[in-house]
Amino acid sequence: xxxxxxxxxxxxxxxxxxxxxxxxxxxxxxxxxxxxxxxxxxxxxxxxxxxxxxxxxxxxxxxxxxxxxxxxxxxxxxxxxxxxxxxxxxxxxxxxxxxxxxxxxxxxxxxxxxxxxxxxxxxxxxxxxxxxxxxxxxxxxxxxxxxxxxxxxxxxxxxxxxxxxxxxxxxxxxxxxxxxxxxxxxxxxxxxxxxxxxxxxxxxxxxxxxxxxxxxxxxxxxxxxxxxxxxxxxxxxxxxxxxx
Numbered sequence: 001x002x003x004x005x006x007x008x009x010x011x012x013x014x015x016x017x018x019x020x021x022x023x024x025x026x027x028x029x030x031x032x033x034x035x036x037x038x039x040x041x042x043x044x045x046x047x048x049x050x051x052x053x054x055x056x057x058x059x060x061x062x063x064x065x066x067x068x069x070x071x072x073x074x075x076x077x078x079x080x081x082x083x084x085x086x087x088x089x090x091x092x093x094x095x096x097x098x099x100x101x102x103x104x105x106x107x108x109x110x111x112x113x114x115x116x117x118x119x120x121x122x123x124x125x126x127x128x129x130x131x132x133x134x135x136x137x138x139x140x141x142x143x144x145x146x147x148x149x150x151x152x153x154x155x156x157x158x159x160x161x162x163x164x165x166x167x168x169x170x171x172x173x174x175x176x177x178x179x180x181x182x183x184x185x186x187x188x189x190x191x192x193x194x195x196x197x198x199x200x201x202x203x204x205x206x207x208x209x210x211x212x213x214x215x216x217x218x219x220x221x222x223x224x225x226x227x228x229x230x231x232x233x234x235x236x237x238x239x240x241x242x243x244x
Contacts, residue, residue: 033238039227040198044191046232052083053191053230057202059184059209060224063217070216072184073177075155076208080197081172083190086125088169089113091133091151096162100128103166110136117143124149128157128165148177176209182223184209191229202227206242 027046034042047053063070089107090100091114100108107113107124110133117140127144129137129151137151144150151157155175159165176186188201206225213221225237 028233028235030233030236033236035241036199036202036237037195039235039237040202041195042235043198043227043229043232044195046235047191047229049229049231053232054082054084054187055189055191055193055198055227055229056185056187057205058226058228058234059186059206059222061178061182061184061209061217062220062223063178063182063214065178065180065182067216069214071178072209072212072214073154073175074208074212075173075175076205077168078172078174078188078201078204080189080193080201082174082187082201083193084125084187086169087123088166089124089127090162090166091127091129091137092162093130093132096130096160100162100166103163104170105162105166114140122147122149126157126169127151128159128162128169130160130162131158134158148175174205176205210242 028042043055061072063072065071087106088104090096090105091110092100092108093110097108105128113121114137120143122143127149134151141150153159156165156168156173157175174186176184178184186205188205189198193201206222210221222239222242225239226234227237228234
């Protein structure tokens with residue numbers, strides 16, 4: 001009975017897939033592993049949405065994220081940026097506010113934003129803080145932590161040089177972090193990018209992830225890499241060409 005229901009649901013699902021979607025799916029060979037160059041070109045061809053979709057990499061690693069020394073995280077500056085203008089909040093003392101604003105921070109302050117965040121406001125992409133104010137914003141961890149917005153020295157978002165930190169974020173710096181399933185998900189550009197820019201941004205991220213390999217990791221480190229846009233099939237990437 002369960003098998004029959006499953007087959008019926010599959011037929012119903014297929015019936016709702018548009019002809020355009022079926023055509024797109026037929027362009028991706030699920031049994032093939034593409035080169036980074038091939039995938040970067042193909043992802044542009046198989047995106048069906050009308051807006052400038054994000055292009056993402058999903059990297060499955062051969063580590064145990066439950067172990068502190070294997071909880072991979074880091075930052076990387078993409079050579080061509082992400083194609084998205086990030087909204088940046090700088091939490092700092094008054095003497096740093098002018099430098100933060102001059103660097104292009106969208107929001108600058110302290111107490112008023114701590115209060116807003118406590119009330120549920122998180123309409124930003126990155127939060128940068130100076131070391132002096134960290135004790136005051138530590139209580140925001142429950143709100144910011146699950147959204148990966150909590151400032152952290154390891155990602156360069158806790159810094160006395162707020163201007164440099166803002167410039168890096170606005171210039172294409174992204175943070176990456178492994179999830180509980182052992183996968184890193186990161187946006188590396190937009191569908192409007194040229195295949196060359198998509199490939200170069202992807203390579204830069206993969207280089208950073210490979211560099212972050214912990215010494216305690218045994219066996220295959222890069223277990224799988226796939227590329228996809230916001231609305232496209234996943235494209236499996238051949239990892240043999242990467243040192244891991």
